Amino acid sequence: MRVDYRAAAAFDDVLTIHLRCVDLRGARFRYEYRIEREGELVATAETQHATVDSSTLQPTRVPPWFVQAIATAEQES
Numbered sequence: 001m002r003v004d005y006r007a008a009a010a011f012d013d014v015l016t017i018h019l020r021c022v023d024l025r026g027a028r029f030r031y032e033y034r035i036e037r038e039g040e041l042v043a044t045a046e047t048q049h050a051t052v053d054s055s056t057l058q059p060t061r062v063p064p065w066f067v068q069a070i071a072t073a074e075q076e077s
Contacts, residue, residue: 003045013037021070027051027059029070 009015018034033045053060 001045001047003043005043007037007040007042009035009037009042015042020074024062024067024070027061029062 014037016036018036020032021029022032023030027050028048029050030046030048033043033047034041035043035045051060051062051066052058
């Protein structure tokens with residue numbers, strides 16, 4: 001996880017979070033975040049993820065249904 005803070009945000013601020021999934025390949029993928037308050041950039045961030053087999057805990061390819069869901073979401077936005 002990485003976060004770059006650009007401005008302070010208060011507890012009751014209304015924030016808009018833009019999210020996209022990138023670098024989807026093999027067992028890995030990454031989310032990129034852009035957090036805004038009324039158009040002002042508050043922070044950017046990224047998280048890296050990996051899929052693993054539930055019984056062996058070994059890396060396994062991202063399931064096709066997840067790849068399709070990401071592709072569908074990208075087309076709709």
